[in-house]
């Protein structure tokens with residue numbers, strides 16, 4: 290039996306056309322949602338992602354602006370850029386593209402982003418609000434995964450969801466969101482012993498480890514639902530996920546592809562969060 294494929298690009302288009310309508314409604318109230326992306330250095334992958342974000346904004350009428358900074362910028366100067374954006378009423382959403390250069394304390398920068406403009410949901414205030422179930426700006430990738438699970442009819446209540454990866458950006462917040470939907474959540478990570486014995490218990494397996502094609506049939510219970518958050522560029526130019534898609538596709542019930550799975554949903558939720566932040570200005 291072949292798996293049903295959970296295409297993110299199809300759902301992303303559907304949501305983006307709805308968001309476009311919301312943007313037009315806001316325009317009638319003289320609000321044009323606006324996003325500023327700060328990119329430090331010239332990491333080629335980061336540049337590609339930022340371009341994709343800009344294009345997506347343009348398409349639905351969100352104003353986007355990119356601030357490109359030199360990789361040798363000091364932490365203080367970068368902080369000042371963030372503070373200026375916090376104070377600028379024409380900026381609704383602020384996103385500092387990660388990773389930042391090694392000499393900059395990433396956590397300190399993210400703490401400075403005004404929580405109501407923090408469209409990545411990486412500020413400790415938003416993380417705290419999410420963890421206690423209050424309204425918050427929620428990180429885009431986890432939010433996109435929840436939309437995918439909902440759209441493709443995956444029920445979560447009482448189900449065992451295993452999350453591999455414990456990053457602040459994906460692993461931790463997706464676990465919180467699944468828990469809020471009554472799943473039983475287990476976190477696994479690089480130090481987990483007997484990984485496959487745990488992942489094999491998953492009804493829903495979320496893989497966010499950044500290791501190309503690491504997860505194989507041996508890690509997965511037959512008929513499980515698999516969400517692949519990986520996005521590794523091979524030297525051939527091909528993009529692959531953390532799951533060995535071809536090996537597992539006939540073994541699972543539903544799976545997200547890479548590309549065209551979680552990635553387009555991440556960007557769609559950035560648009561969603563930017564509009565949410567703009568509405569705060571009403």
Ligand SMILES: Nc1nc(=O)c2c([nH]1)NC[C@@H]1CN(c3ccc(C(=O)N[C@@H](CCC(=O)O)C(=O)O)cc3)C=[N+]21
Nearest residue numbers: 338385386387388409520528548549550551552553555
């Ligand atoms: N502050 C910050 N926020 C982020 O949200 C953020 C970040 N930093 N740093 C890097 C990661 C990575 N990320 C992706 C977004 C879209 C795709 C995506 O759409 N990928 C395409 C494939 C890519 C291609 O074809 O070129 C797809 O899956 O179809 C992937 C990865 C956001 N990130």
